[in-house]
Amino acid sequence: MNRTIRSACIFGAICVCFWLSLGPALKAGDTWLPIPPEDLAMKDNPASPGANAMILYRESTVNEKLAVVDGPFIKEYVRIKVFTQQGASEGDVQISFFKESSDIKDIQARTIHPDGSIVNFDGKVFEKVVVRRSGLKFLAKTFTLPDVQPGSIIEYRYRQQFKPAHVYDEEWTISGELFTREARFAIIPYHSDYENLPLYFRMFALPAADKPELQSDGSYTMTVHNVPGVEDEPLMPPRRLLEARVEFFHRDADAPEAETMEQFWARTDKKWNGNLDHFVNKKSVLEREVSQIVSANDSPEMKLRKIYARVQQVRNLWVEPERTAQEQKEEALKKNSNVEDVLSRNYGTGPQINFLFVGLARAAGFEASEVYVAPRNSNFFFPKMQDTSQLAADIVWVKAGARDYYLDPAARYYPFGLLPWYESETKGLRVGKQVDFVDIPKEASSDATTSRLVDLTIDSEGNATGNIQVEFTGQRAAGRREADRNEDQTGRKKEFEDLIRGWLSSGATIELADVKNWDDNAAPLVIDATVKIPGLGTPMGRRMLVPATIFQAYQVASFETAKRSNPVYFSFPYEETDDVKLHVPAGFKIETIPASKKVSPGAAVSYDLSAAQEQAAIEVKRHLAVGGCLYSAQSYGAFRAFFDTVKSDDESQIVLQNAETAKNN
Amino acid sequence: MMNRKSCSKMPRLQKTISPIVLASAIAAIAILWCPRPAKADNAPDWLRIAAHEKLPAYQNDPVAVVLLDDEQVVVKDDGEVEVRIRRAYKLLRPESRERYGYASAHCDNETKISSFKAWTITADGKEFGLKEKDAGETGLSADALYSDVRVKYLRFPEANPGNVVGYEVIQKQRPYVFDDVWDFQYTVPVHESRFALQLPAGWEFSTFWSNHAEEKPQTPGPNQYMWEITESPAIEVEPEMPAWESIAGRMGVKYFPRDPGMRKKTTGSWKDIGLWYNGLTASSRTPTPAIQQKVAQLTAGMSDPLEKMKALAAFVQRDIRYAAIEIGIGGFRPHAAADIFTNAYGDCKDKATLLSTMLKEIGIDSYYVVIDTERGVVQPNFPSMDFNHAILAIRLPDTVPDAALYAILKDPKLGRLLFFDPTNSHVPLGYVPAYLQDTYALLATPDGGELVSVPLLPASTNRLIRTAQLELSSTGNLSGEVRELRWGAPATSSRDQLLTTEPAKRGKVFEDFLGNSLTAFTLMGASVGNLEQYDQSLTLDYKFFARGYAKSAGDLLVVRPRVLGQKGSDILSGKPRKYSIEFPDATRQDDDFEITLPAGYVVDELPQPVKAECPYGSYQSHVEVSGNTLTYKRTYQINDIIVPTEKLGEVRGFFQQIASDERSSAILRKTSP
Structure with missing residues (x-):
């Protein structure tokens, strides 16, 4: 289950919190930096032509030197070149901040035209309430620059002033939406003769040459050049993983200085293992419970399955x-302190449920522990970053004989043996007496299948009617059960009808007949429906043309464009299997059926299509498999070609001939 | 960009916040705030009574039912208005937790919330209450850079199916005009809706009804009036239907003070509303030397008034950035022309104001036209300020020819009025955006308001001509060049797509289009002509290669002559519709494709010509072969944009014929070697 492992620095009366605003700058009264004539004249970004706007220069300075007395502050200075009308929207600026901890001050801004003329911003800065609740105010300073046109340079600067006696974990966000030509960052850490609060940093998605440099005064600085913006593309890894950034952090109060990676994880492991052992330290309760769940004659796996079912x-x-708040108050749930509480109250958080499984498995004689993993729908795990927040999900490990099991019993809709996709094929830390980084095995494409069994009768106008049965297994079934868990029967009916309609050509009507095994996570999820597809066949004089497959290959939409910037990322391997029987209309005979097709350019993907004639019917079988998750941007072209072939072959035509005409031929 | 909600503040509670904005705010709260328990409170009797109402059986599994929608308006002699709203829902399906799981109430500089409470009564009779101190607040606006409108919201506890939720809000207002709208029909059934009006002695009122027969009020006391409507059916949203608000039942009410001085705050007729708006905006259109200088600069060397108009229109359209800042009356009143010009930004009414000011400098009069971007919301028998957009009506001088100016209204008094929307970035002078055509709008002149009809521009003004020279290989590959000539609405839609896409990524616009009709294609090149010359035809030239376009089947090669573009629609498939449909615009579109066939193949079968007609459009296509060239030609024309329900059958057949034609293929047969 997703979880958050807090990693913040706390000492004495100094509270450390996270800061969400984008913000940064120069002190009011500072002069603006000179603008080179070539920047005024610039028509496009030479390093990356065809943009609406680019950041020419950015300067962000964090100063915590006098954090205790005056409060830390961040100064931000941004200079943007506008190239198009669309880019002029960069003139609308919004700076978010928490009123409780900071304020935005000394906002200055101006617009410079290509001829060098300057329009200073002297308008009103509005304070907009983003959210206010119970004394907490999340606000935004909002202003819009005057006379912004294509060709203009806009620049603004401000100071985010934090309250005294606080230091913050900071982040330099290096890459955003726009291309950045040059950006300079600096951080001046808090210093006190009485307390030692060293500052550490970790870097993400930065070129090896770029890193914060420690200066003689104890500050860090970094200058970067030509940082492209992060593009949104279909089937891309989580955006956060592609954004270049530097995170500055302070360690926990109990953390030793100059801790190595090994020491950091050993300390973390010890702490987490202690938490686990403490929570499951109810041996007699667990043994009594497990004795009611399993029998001595059960195989090891059967025992685990029974424990899994009990915990779920x-x-x-x-x-x-x-x-x-009132719902919580009304229910008045007590906080669980150990597995006995979980068992007696029959509720728990995700980790508590997994802890219970570990305890029961141990009581049943298995070696078991908790594994903290990086949920790869949002994060990957890089141990050298020494960042526990990357391990935001937890699963369990059990050893039965020679076999290692990785399970997540807290994942309510996932049967024994199946992890939520974002917890598979990832890395994590298995807690125990020593640090143990583990690779969670990848799943096979057969662990996420969609099978479609169709029986259609085509009339002489080309309209098709019949039945469709869809069977989902593994990730496909669990994902649907989880996504629709709060839907009622009416809602699920609509969801499934829309899903099937989306697979078919436009104009198809679907009437759901049955949903089987909705509540049985271990069984395939099966949907029965009737279907009408107007104009599936196209009458052509004495012939009728019918597409070999009735389903649209939806994947091709993700590969329409030839250019690609980001890696290709499938959430999980999967398979699609179709078996479509088409009964030809009375009076028609089958003239030709498509030749068999098989495409398997590598281990990553495969496809085959075959058609067979059975008297007055044609049976078309199709199989598509995607075998992996993460591929480089360079492989995009190969995937594009593959899915183009799939769609093209899917559109192969069956040719029917009017039997009367055929007789005369 | 044009912004729908830019001009009007929505005085009605249910329109004050977009669900998306509120959902965002609630999501933000979830991140930022750990709620503290509020003290429970007993539900009021009115909610308990509503919760025990016996309901009829509703069709189509509605998400929720409005048990009670009760608005009480008390007007004081000094013009202050107190509005008390009580609303109760019975939640029926899980989806209701998202859609009706919170109560919201707006406030701004003129509207204060004096009380805000909410309750839940569960199916087993438990009661929970929330007070204003439990409320969250957001000032996020989907439309404006800044607005003084803020929304308070309370999230109902136990907002689960089977439970009843309700809230009461009391607002004190100092309205700009004395009118109100009572909505009594929604997208879920309404069991009981009530509107009560209490006026000071000597005040009068009038009502207007839309989509419902007039009801006479009850009079429970002196100067007290009450209307009540029960069991209003849900409006079930269908694709391409008119805006549901234009179909829903509602009543407008205007009240008239006893004091003649205050009467100016009542806009009883369209004329009154126009007078009020004209007065409100009178001081905004004052030119400054800088504006005059700019006008002189933009029109220097021009003698033709039309050329001057075009130059000024283009300036405001392109160089004045859209940015809405609405504070207080600023929701209605534009900023001063001087400020708009200096800042070079403004919202729709600001842009209209500046253009009007500049036109005046060349001797051309123009008038505000307030309008709604949802066709049908403004209805002739329903005079109100319920608009969300402002454009201009430009009075054409007699010397200006109007052959290429289509959005013209011939007004008996003012002569030729040319509608123009300076907010829309890409619609040139002479046109008006499609979503503003064939709808009512209020023309505000110094003599008062006049409800006018913005014309529907004919199909001939919205053209797309697509020609292609293509070559088919014996392996089924198709390649060649396409040229599109676009003007009117088809040009605007393409410009919208292209100009809102970064120049480096514009190839994707072509790829997306090709991807709708082709598979396994490669865009080999693309260029755009007249992209930023909005008054000229837009040209798109592109080349592509489509591998395996024609499918081989034995010795046959199956090729679809309709290579690109889709005119067919499935909006009429599925279950019978209840409401009419709206096409986006009247248009004529022609395709003319030539496909050179591969050597070694002869045509074995060709699609039959198609000729389809309905009262709203026509379609013709035919395929012919001459030598080794297959030619596909078709013409698609839509003449009228609103198809009433009773005519849907005819239109269904029309589109089915088009869809069938678009799927049809030619069959080529391999000749003997």
Whole structure:
């Protein structure tokens, strides 16, 4: 289950919190930096032509030197060149901040025209309420620059002043939406003769040559050049993983200085293992419980399955809709301190449910522990970063005989043996007596299947009617059950009808007949429906043309464009299997059916299509498999070609001939 | 960009916040705030009574039912208005937790919330209450850079199916005009809706009804009036239907003070509303030397008034950036022309103001036209300020020819009025955006307001001519060049797509289009002509290669002559519709494709010509072969944009014929070697 492992620095009365605003700058009264004539005349970004705007220069300075007395502050200075009308929207500026901890001050801004003329911003800065609740105010300073036109340079600067007696974990966000030609960053750490609060940093997605340099005064600085913006593309890894950034942080109060990576994880492991051992330290309770779940004659795996089934009966508070304060008050749930509480109250958080499984498995004689993993829908795990927040999900490990099992019993809709996709093929830390980084195995494409069994009768006008049965297994079934867990029957009916309609050509009508095994996570999810497809066949004089497959290859939409910047990222391997029987209209005979096709350019993907004639019917079988998850941007072209072939072959035509005409031929 | 909600503040509670904005705010709260428990409170009797109402059986599994929608308006003699709204929902399906799981109330500089409470009564009779101190607040606006409108919201506890939720809000207002709108029909059924009006002695009122027969009020006391409507059916949203607000039942009410001095705050007729708006905006259109200098600069060397108009229109359209800052009456009143010009930004009414000011400098009069971007919301028998956009009506001098100016209204008094929307970035002078055509709008002149009809521009003004020279290989590959000539709406839609895409990524616009009709294609090149010359035809030239376009089947090669573009629609498939449909615009579009066939193949079968007609459009296509060239030609024309429900059958057949034609293929047969 997703979870957050807090990693913040706390000492004495100094509170450390996270800071969400984009913000940064120069002190009011500072002169603006000179603008080279070539920047005024610039028509496009020479390093990356065809942009709406680019950041010419950015300067961000964090100063915590006098944090205790005056409060830390961040000064930000941004200079943007506008190339198009669309880019003029950069003139609308919004700076977010928490009123409780900071304020935005000394905002200055101006617009410079290509001829060098300057229009200073002297308008009103509005303070907009983003959210206010119970004394907490998340606000935004909003202003718009005057007379911004294509060709203009806009620049603004401000200071975000924080309250005294606080230091913050800071982040330099290097890459954003726009291309950055040059950016300079600096951080002046807090210093006190009485307390030592060293500052550390970790870097993400930065070129090796770029890193913060420690200066003689204790500050860090970094200058970067020509940083491209991060593009949004279909099937890309989580955006956060592609954004270049530097995170500055302070260690926990109990953390030793100059801790190595090994020491950091050993300390973390010890702490987390202690938490686990403490929570499951109810041996007699667990043994009594396990004795009611398993029998001595059960095989090891059967025992684990029974324990898994028992633990999944525990109500998982983390998958329920967010509850209001009054709902929480009304229910008055008590905080669980150990597995006995979880068992007796029959509720728990995701980690508590997994802890319970570990405890029961141990009580049943298995070696078991908790594994903290990076959920790869948002994060990857890089141990050298010494960042526990990357391990934001937890699963369990059990050893039965020679076999290692990785399970997530807290994942309510996932049967034994199946992890949520974002917890598979990732890395993590298995807690125990020593640090143990583990690779969670990848899943096979057969662990996420969609099978479609169709029986259609085509009439002489080309309209098709019949039945469709869809069977989802593995990730496909669990994902649907999880996504629609809060839907009622009406909602699910609409979801499934829309899903099937989306696979078919436009104009198809679907009537859901049955949904089987909705509540049985271990069984395939099966949907039965009737279907009408107007104009599936196209009458052509004495012939009728019918597409070999009735389903649209939706994947091709992700590969339409020839250019690609980011890696290709499938969430999980999967397979599609279709078996479509088409009964030809009375009076028609089958003239030709498509030749068999098989495409398998590598291990990553494969496709085959075959058609066979059975008296007055044609049976078309199709199989598509995607075998992996993450591929380089260079492989995009190969995927594009593959899915183009798939779609093209899917559109192969069956030719029917009017039997009367055929007789005369 | 044009912004729908830029001009009007929505005085009605249910329109004050977009669900998306509120959802965002609530999501932000979830991140930022750990709620503290509020003290429970007993539900009021009105909610308990509503919760026990016996409801009829509703069709189509509605998400929720409005048990009670009760608005009470108390007008004081000094013009202050107190509005008390009580609303109760019975939640029926899980989806209701998202859609009706919170109560919201707006406030701004003229509207204060004096009380805001909410309750839940669960199916087993438990009661929970929330007070204003439990409320969150957001000032986020989907439309404006800054607005003084803020929304407070309370999230109902136990907002689950089977439970009843309700809230009461009391607002004190100092309205700019004395009118109100009572909405009593929504997208879920309404069991009971009530509107009560209490006026000071000597005040009068009038009502206007839309989509419902007039109801006479009850009079529970002196100067007290109450209307009540029960069991209003849900409006079930269908694709391409008119805006549901234009179909929903509602009543407008205007009240008239006893004091003649205050009467100016009542806009009883369209004329009154126009007078009020004209007065409100009178001081905004004052030129400054800088504006005069700019006008002189833009029109220097021009003698033709039309050329001057075009130059000024283009300036405001392109060089004045859209940015809405709305504070207080600023929701209605534009900023001063001087400020708009200096800042070079403004919202729709600001842009209209500056253009009007500049036109005046060349001796051309123009008038504000307030309008709604949702066709049908403004209705002739329903005079109100319920608009969300402002454009201009330019009075054409007699010397200006109008052959190429289409958005013209011939007004008996003012002569030829040319509608123009300076907010829309890409619609040139002479046209008006498609979503503003064939709709009512209020023309505000010094003599008062006049409800006018913005014309529907004919199909001949919205053209797309697509020609292609293509070559088919014996392996089924298709390659060649396409040229598109676009003007009117098809040009605007392409410009919208291209100009809002970064120049480096514009190839994707072509790829997306090709991807709708082709598979396994490669865009070999593309260029755009007259992209930023909005008054000229837009040209798109592109080349592509499509591997395996024609499918081989034995010794046959199956090729679809309709290579690109789709005119067919499936909006009429599926279950019968209840409401009419709206096409985006009247248009004529022609395709003329020539495909050179591969050697070694002869045509075995060709699609039959198609000729389809309905009262709203026509379609013709035919395929012929001459030598080794297959030619596909078709013409698609839509003449009228609103198809009433009773005519849907005819239109369904029309589109089915088009869809069938678009799927049809020619069959080539391999000749003997």
